[in-house]
Amino acid sequence: MLPKEGQFRDPSGCAVTGVIDRSGRGMTGEGMIEAISVMHDRSNGLGGGFAGYGIYPHYKDFYAFHLFYDKKEAQEGAEAFIRRHFEIVYSSEIQTRKLPSVTDEPLIFRYFLAPLPQKLANSHLDEREYVARCVNRINAEIAGAYVFSSGKNMGIFKGVGYPEDIGRFYRLEEYEGYAWTCHGRYPTNTPGWWGGAHPFGLLDFSVVHNGEISSYDANRRYIEMFGYKCTLQTDTEVITYIIDYLVRRRGLTLEETAHVLAASFWSTIADKGEEAKEQETLLRRMFPSLLVTGPFSIILGYTGGLMALGDRLKLRSMVCAEKGDRAYISSEESAIRKIEPNLDRVWSPAGGEAVVFELYGKGGLAR
Amino acid sequence: MNMYIQPEYEVIRNSDKCIACRVCERQCANLVHSFDSETGKMKADDSKCVNCHRCVCLCPTHALKIVKSDDTYKINANWDNQTINEVYKQANTGGVLLSSMGNPKPYPVYWDRMLVNASQVTNPPIDPLREPMETQLYLGKRAAKIERDEQGKLKNTLAPQLKLKVPVLFSAMSYGSISYNAHESLARAAEELGTYYNTGEGGLHKDFYKYGKNTIVQVASGRFGVFKDYLESAAAIEIKMGQGAKPGIGGHLPGAKISADVSETRMIPQGVDAISPAPHHDIYSIEDLRQLVYSLKEATEYKKPVIVKIAAVHNAAAIASGIARSGADIIAIDGYRGGTGAAPTRIRDNVGIPIELALAQIDQRLRDEGIRDEVSILVGGSIRSSADVIKAIALGADACYIGTAALLALGCHLCRSCHEGKCNWGIATQRPDLVKRLNPDIGYKRLVNLVTAWNHEIQEMMGGMGINSIEALRGNRLMLRGIGLTDTELNLLGIKYAGESM
Numbered sequence: 003m004l005p006k007e008g009q010f011r012d013p014s015g016c017a018v019t020g021v022i023d024r025s026g027r028g029m030t031g032e033g034m035i036e037a038i039s040v041m042h043d044r045s046n047g048l049g050g051g052f053a054g055y056g057i058y059p060h061y062k063d064f065y066a067f068h069l070f071y072d073k074k075e076a077q078e079g080a081e082a083f084i085r086r087h088f089e090i091v092y093s094s095e096i097q098t099r100k101l102p103s104v105t106d107e108p109l110i111f112r113y114f115l116a117p118l119p120q121k122l123a124n125s126h127l128d129e130r131e132y133v134a135r136c137v138n139r140i141n142a143e144i145a146g147a148y149v150f151s152s153g154k155n156m157g158i159f160k161g162v163g164y165p166e167d168i169g170r171f172y173r174l175e176e177y178e179g180y181a182w183t184c185h186g187r188y189p190t191n192t193p194g195w196w197g198g199a200h201p202f203g204l205l206d207f208s209v210v211h212n213g214e215i216s217s218y219d220a221n222r223r224y225i226e227m228f229g230y231k232c233t234l235q236t237d238t239e240v241i242t243y244i245i246d247y248l249v250r251r252r253g254l255t256l257e258e259t260a261h262v263l264a265a266s267f268w269s270t271i272a273d274k275g276e277e278a279k280e281q282e283t284l285l286r287r288m289f290p291s292l293l294v295t296g297p298f299s300i301i302l303g304y305t306g307g308l309m310a311l312g313d314r315l316k317l318r319s320m321v322c323a324e325k326g327d328r329a330y331i332s333s334e335e336s337a338i339r340k341i342e343p344n345l346d347r348v349w350s351p352a353g354g355e356a357v358v359f360e361l362y363g364k365g366g367l368a369r
Numbered sequence: 370m371n372m373y374i375q376p377e378y379e380v381i382r383n384s385d386k387c388i389a390c391r392v393c394e395r396q397c398a399n400l401v402h403s404f405d406s407e408t409g410k411m412k413a414d415d416s417k418c419v420n421c422h423r424c425v426c427l428c429p430t431h432a433l434k435i436v437k438s439d440d441t442y443k444i445n446a447n448w449d450n451q452t453i454n455e456v457y458k459q460a461n462t463g464g465v466l467l468s469s470m471g472n473p474k475p476y477p478v479y480w481d482r483m484l485v486n487a488s489q490v491t492n493p494p495i496d497p498l499r500e501p502m503e504t505q506l507y508l509g510k511r512a513a514k515i516e517r518d519e520q521g522k523l524k525n526t527l528a529p530q531l532k533l534k535v536p537v538l539f540s541a542m543s544y545g546s547i548s549y550n551a552h553e554s555l556a557r558a559a560e561e562l563g564t565y566y567n568t569g570e571g572g573l574h575k576d577f578y579k580y581g582k583n584t585i586v587q588v589a590s591g592r593f594g595v596f597k598d599y600l601e602s603a604a605a606i607e608i609k610m611g612q613g614a615k616p617g618i619g620g621h622l623p624g625a626k627i628s629a630d631v632s633e634t635r636m637i638p639q640g641v642d643a644i645s646p647a648p649h650h651d652i653y654s655i656e657d658l659r660q661l662v663y664s665l666k667e668a669t670e671y672k673k674p675v676i677v678k679i680a681a682v683h684n685a686a687a688i689a690s691g692i693a694r695s696g697a698d699i700i701a702i703d704g705y706r707g708g709t710g711a712a713p714t715r716i717r718d719n720v721g722i723p724i725e726l727a728l729a730q731i732d733q734r735l736r737d738e739g740i741r742d743e744v745s746i747l748v749g750g751s752i753r754s755s756a757d758v759i760k761a762i763a764l765g766a767d768a769c770y771i772g773t774a775a776l777l778a779l780g781c782h783l784c785r786s787c788h789e790g791k792c793n794w795g796i797a798t799q800r801p802d803l804v805k806r807l808n809p810d811i812g813y814k815r816l817v818n819l820v821t822a823w824n825h826e827i828q829e830m831m832g833g834m835g836i837n838s839i840e841a842l843r844g845n846r847l848m849l850r851g852i853g854l855t856d857t858e859l860n861l862l863g864i865k866y867a868g869e870s871m
Contacts, residue, residue, distance in 0.1 A: 214492035216834055217841035219848065227739045235871075252515050258523070265838075267501040277522070284525055287507050290840035296492045297835075315500060315837065317493060 016200070016212035017044035017165075019332040020183035020301040021341070022308045022359045027327070028056065031159075031174025034184040037337040039166040041186060044212075044333060049187030049199035050168035051160025053208035053303045054179035058155050064091050064114040065133055065205075068151035068158060069140075070196050071109040076146030083144060087136050088115035096159075097173055104163045104171045108196055112157075130205055130250065135229075137204070142231060148197040153206030156305065160185075160199035168199075180361065183303045185210035201303070202238040204246050208303040211238040212333055213318050216296030224291035241300060244292050254285075256302075256309050260356035262289045264314045301331050307360035316353030323348040329359035372457040375440045377450075378420045380413035386432035387411055393424035393433060398791040398803055421784035423793035455714070466714035467621075469787035469797070471614060471706040471751050471773060474718050478706075479725035479858070480757045484867055486848045487833040495837050497828040503838040504824055504831075505534050505563075508767055509674045509698040512742040528698060529674050531605055533768055534563030535824045536758060536839050539816075540703075540749045540770035541587050541609065541678070543571025545622050545631040545643070546710030546787065547776075548804040551796045554779060554812030556580035561817050567770070570594075570609055570620050570645060572634040578602045585676065588665065590619045591645035593635040597668070605699070606665050607676040610649070610658070613707030613750035616680030616721045619645030621711040625790040628799040655691040662696040674698035676747065681705060681727030682720075686734035693735055693743045700744050701770060702727050707750025708773040710797055711788035724750050725764065729862045732765025732844060755826035764862065765844040778819040779812045847871060 019037050023029060034052055038045075058066055067084070071077040084090060091114040098110065117132055125132050137149045151158035156179075159172040165186040185200040201208040215221070215237045222232045222240050228251070230243040241263070248254045248262060261282050266274070271282050286293070297317030302309040310331040312320045323330040323338045323345045330338040335348060351357045380401060389411055394402040399417045402424060404410075418435065425433045442450055455466055488494040495502065509530030516524040539555045552574065555566040560583045567585040572594015577584070581602035588595050589609040600606060611617070622643040632639040652658050662675050677692045678701035679685065685702065692700050704724025709717065728748050735741040748761050749770030758769045777783070780794040787797035795807030827839070836842050850867040851859050859866060 216488065216492060216836045217838075217845060220841050220843055220845035223736055223844045223846070224741070227736050227741060254515065267837075268503055268505050269501055280525075281523055284523055284527070286840075287527055287530060288511055288513055290506070290511065290838075291843060293838055293841050295836045295838055295841040296488075315495065 016188055016210075017041035017186040017333045017337070018184070018210040018212050018299060018301050019330075019337045020181070020210070020303065020308050020310070021328060021330050022055075022181035022361075023328050024359060024362050025327040026056070026180045026361050028178030028180060029182065031169055031172075031177050031179075031182060033341045034182040035166050035169035035174060037332065037341045038169070038184045038186050040337045040340045041332075041334055042164065042166070044188060045164055045186030046188045047164050048162060048189050048194055049160070049185070050163055050165025051158060051185050051199045051201050051210075052165070052169055052172070052174055053151075053156065053158045053183045053201040053203065053210070054174070054177050055156045055181040055206075055303055055305065057157055057177045057179040058114070061092065061114040062155035064116055065152055065154055066157055067113040067115055067137075067149055068096065069111050069113070070148045070150060071111065072146035074109070076144060077109060077111065079144045080140055080147035083136075083140055084113060084115065086118075087121055088113075088117055090115060098171050099173050101167055101171050103167045104161060106194070107161060107171075134205055134246075138231060142233060150197055151203050151208075153203060153208070154305070156206050156208070156303070158201050158203045158208055160201065161196045162194045162199060181303060181308055183208060183210050183301045183308065198234060198236070200236075200238050202234070202236070202242050204242050205250075206303075206305045207242055207246055209238050209242040209245065209300055211241055211298055211300040213237060213298030213313065214296060215241075215294050215298050215313075217294050220291055221294060237298065238300075241294065241298070244294070245302060248289070248292070256358055257356055258285060260309075260311050260354070261285045262292050263294050264311055264354035264356075265293050266354060267314065299333065307358060309359075310351060310357040312351065312353055312355070314354035319350075321348065321350055322357050331357070331359075371461050374454050374457055375438060376415040376418065377438055378418055378435050379415045379438050380418055380424075381434045381436055382411060382413060383432045384410065386430040388430055388432075390429060392427055392429060396423050396427050396793060398793050398798075398800070419784040419786040419789070420782075421786070421793050422782040467711055467788050468714040468717050468785055469711055470708045470783055470785040472718050473785070476723070479723055479854075479862065480753070480760055482851055482853050482858075483725075483760050483862070483864065484850045484852055485756070485759060485763070485830060485834070486850070488835040492835045494835055495832040497825075497832045500832075501837060502828040502832055503840075504536055504827055505532070506536060506768060506839050507532055508745040508747070510743055510745075512740075529672055530698075531565065531674055532563075533565070535820055536762060536768040536827065537562075537752075537820050537823060538564050538585070538747065538768060538770050539566035539775050540707075540772040541567035541569040541585075541607065542772055542776075543569030543587075543593075543620070543622070543710070544574050544634055545571040545626055545799070547796055548792075548798055548807060549574065549576075549630065550804050550807040550809045550812065551776075551779060552577060553809040554807070554816055555775065556583065557809065557813035558816035558820070559583040561813070562820050564820070565604060567607060568594075571622070571631065572636065573599050573602060574630070574634050587678075588661075589645055590647070590649045591643060593637060593643065593645075596636075600665065600669050603673065605674045605676055606669065607678050607701065608649075608658070608661060608665070608697075609678045610652070611678065611680035611682070611703070612709060613680045613703030613705050613721055613724070614709035615712040615716045616682050616705070618647045618713070618716060621645075621788070623711060623788055623790060626799045631799055655695060658692065658697075659695040666696070676701050678703060680707075681722045681724050681750070683722060685722070685727040686730040689731040689744075690734055690738055690740070693738075693740045697744060699747055699767075700731070701747040701749065702731060703770075704748070704750035708776070709787075724748050725760075726858075726861050728761060728766055729764050733863055736844075755823035755830070758823060759827055759830050759842070760849060762839060762842050763845050763848045764864075765846075767843060774819065775816055778815045779807060
C-alpha cells in the first residue's frame with residue numbers, strides 16, 4: 003500500500019480559480035463549480051476543494067472547524083480535546099450529497115467554537131495563536147482526526163475526486179459567500195487521502211496553489227523553526243505557513259509578504275526607485291530563506307480579500323479579470339469567461355506581482 | 370646511527386630530451402638538480418625532492434617526471450613504509466613530525482557520496498544563459514525586529530552583514546605563511562569577484578589596507594598584528610578559535626619565514642618561531658568568548674560582523690549553539706581536511722571530524738533551537754570544486770571558504786612542504802627570489818578565473834534543480850541523496866538515500 007499523505011513529499015500540478023464580490027454581495031458556490039469544470043483536464047480526479055468566505059453569517063464570531071474522521075474513535079478523541087479547549091456553540095455532521103463519482107469519504111463534521119476563556123487566559127497566548135496551536139495538536143496527536151478548516155465565517159470543503167464533483171458532494175450551491183476559491187489537483191502520486199486535497203487552511207487563511215516549488219526543503223526547514231510542523235509535506239502547506247508567519251506573526255503587509263515569497267531579482271531591484279530598492283533589499287536580507295523558487299501560482303483567501311501571486315519567473319499561468327464589483331483570478335481565462343463572458347478588464351499579472359482584491363472600505367491586509 | 374631513509378619520490382630525467390639548459394637547477398630551491406660539468410649532464414638528488422613539480426612544469430623539453438619510488442620494506446599492512454619511516458625519523462631526531470596542507474589520509478570524503486537532484490517534467494529546469502540566476506547573498510545575522518517609521522516603511526533593524534556576489538570566500542592564510550604576492554593576488558581577486566579574503570593571524574601588510582572593503586581580518590590567540598587600524602580597515606573581524614588542520618593547538622610559523630616585513634606586520638621579532646598559544650588566554654569558556662566578541666564590536670562601533678571560526682570537532686553542534694548565542698554574526702567551521710602552513714603531523718592526520726558531518730549537525734542543531742537566523746554558517750576544509758559548494762549549501766551552509774583550491778590556482782602542487790619555507794611556486798615562502806616567481810597580475814586573474822568558473826557551474830546546477838537563487842538552495846536537503854552511506858551517516862547528514870523518492 004502507498005504511504006499516507008504526509009509520509010512522503012507530494013508535489014502536484016493543478017488548476018486554481020477564485021472570485022470575490024467587493025461590494026460584499028453573496029454568491030453561491032455554483033459559479034466556482036462551473037468555472038473549475040472548464041479546467042477539468044488540469045485535474046486528475048485525485049483532489050478538489052473550495053474555500054468560501056462570508057458563508058457563516060449567523061456564526062461569524064465563532065471559529066468554524068471542519069474535521070475529517072477516519073473512524074469513530076478518532077471523533078471521540080478529537081471531541082474530547084475540543085471540549086477541553088473550547089465551548090462548542092453548535093456542531094453537526096456536514097450535509098453531503100451521495101455521488102457515484104465520490105467514494106471512500108470519511109466522516110465529516112463541523113463545529114462552531116469559542117475558546118474557553120480561562121484556558122485561553124492561562125495559555126498567555128493571543129487568541130488566534132491559541133486556536134492555531136489547538137489545530138496543530140489535533141492534527142499531529144489524534145490519529146485519524148484532521149482539522150481542515152478553522153477560520154471564522156469561512157469554510158473549506160475538499161476531498162478526493164474532480165473538483166466539480168466535490169463541490170456538488172458538499173452541496174455548495176446552498177452556501178452563499180462574498181468570495182470563493184477553488185482547486186483541482188493533479189498530484190504526481192497520491193494515496194488519495196481527503197486531508198491531502200486543497201485548499202489548505204490555517205485560521206482564516208486558505209491557499210490554493212498550482213506548481214511544484216524547488217525551494218521546498220529550504221522553506222520547510224526554516225519555517226519549522228517557528229513552531230510550524232509540515233506534516234503534509236505539500237507546497238501549499240509550507241506556503242500557507244510562510245504567509246501566516248509573515249502576516250500574522252511578523253506583521254508584514256501582503257505586498258511585503260509577496261516581496262519575500264516572490265522577491266524581485268537583485269538586478270530588477272537595482273533598477274527600482276530609492277524607496278522600493280531599500281525596502282525590497284531589506285526584506286530579502288531579512289527573510290532570504292522564505293524566498294520560494296520554482297513554479298507556483300497561488301490564490302490566498304482571507305477575511306475580506308483574495309491575493310493572487312505567481313513565482314518571479316512566471317512559470318505558471320495566472321489570469322486576473324474584473325467585471326463591476328466582481329474580480330476573478332484563474333489559472334486559465336476560460337474558467338472566468340465561463341461564468342462571466344463580458345469582462346471589463348482581463349490581464350496577466352507579471353511574475354512575482356501580487357494582485358489583491360478586497361472588500362470596499364473594510365481595511366483588509368493589503369494596506 | 371642515523372637511519373638512512375630511502376626518498377619517497379624519484380626524479381626521472383629523459384636524457385634524450387634533456388638539453389642541460391639548467392632551468393631545473395635554477396628553479397629548485399631544494400637544490401635537487403645539479404650540472405655535472407665532467408659529463409655535461411644534469412644530475413638529481415632525490416632525497417631533497419619534495420615533489421612540487423616546479424621543474425617538471427618549467428622544463429622546456431618536458432624531459433622530467435617524478436615517480437613514486439618502488440623501493441619498499443617487506444610489505445606489511447600494519448606497518449607501511451611511511452609509518453616505519455616516521456619511526457626512524459623520530460628515533461633519529463627526537464622531534465615532533467611536522468606537515469603542511471590538509472590531511473591526506475584515505476578517510477571517506479562525504480562530498481563524493483552525495484548526489485544532486487535535477488528537475489524533470491513536473492517543474493522546469495531554469496536556463497542560466499537566458500534567465501537570471503542569483504548567486505549573490507548576504508552573510509550575518511538575519512534575526513531582526515519589524516519596526517516601522519511614521520510612513521509605515523520598514524526600518525533597517527538588521528545588524529551589519531557582508532554582501533557577497535559569489536558564495537565563495539578565500540579562507541584565512543596569513544602573511545608569513547604565504548607570501549606578499551600571494552596575499553596581493555587574493556586581495557585583488559576578492560575585490561574583483563565581490564567577495565572577501567582573510568588575513569589569517571598574521572596581521573595586515575600596510576600596502577593592503579586599500580583592499581579593506583574586501584578583507585576579513587583575523588584575531589587569533591597570538592594576537593599578531595592586531596591593533597586599532599587593523600580592525601577598522603576590515604569588512605569583518607574573525608576570531609580564530611581553532612583550525613581544521615590542527616584542532617586544539619595554535620598557529621605555527623617557523624622563524625625561517627619571519628622576514629623583516631613579516632616581522633613588522635605581525636609585530637613580533639624577526640627570525641623567531643611564532644607559535645600561537647593553543648587557547649586564547651582570555652577565553653577559557655563560552656562567556657569569555659562573548660566578551661571578546663563584544664570587545665571587538667565596541668572597538669569597531671558595531672559596524673562590522675564578527676565571525677567565530679572553530680575546527681570541526683566531536684561536539685561542534687553544541688559549541689556552535691553557544692557561539693550563536695554569544696553575539697557572533699557568523700560561524701566559520703573548518704573541517705579536518707583543511708590546509709595549514711605547518712602542523713604536527715599526528716594532529717593534522719588524526720584530530721577533528723569531516724566538515725560535511727559537522728556542518729549537517731550544526732545547521733540542524735541551530736534550527737532545532739530556533740537560532741539559525743542568529744548566525745550565518747561558513748564552511749571550509751576542504752571544498753574542492755563547485756559541486757562541493759553546491760552540496761555544502763544544500764546541507765545548510767551560507768557560503769564556503771576555499772584555501773587549498775585558491776593556492777592550487779596560484780600554482781601550488783600540494784607538495785605539503787610549506788613549513789620548510791622554500792616554496793618553489795612563490796606562495797608559501799618569504800625568500801624574495803622565490804616570492805617574485807608569483808606574479809600577482811597573473812595570480813589574481815587565475816583566482817578570478819577559478820571562482821568565476823565555479824560560479825558558472827553553480828548556476829548550471831542550480832538551474833537544473835529549478836532553483837534561481839542560492840538562498841533557496843541553502844539547507845534544501847531534499848536536493849541531496851546519499852550513496853554508499855550507512856543509515857547512521859544518512860541520519861547525521863539529514864539526507865535520504867539515492868533512489869528514495871521525495
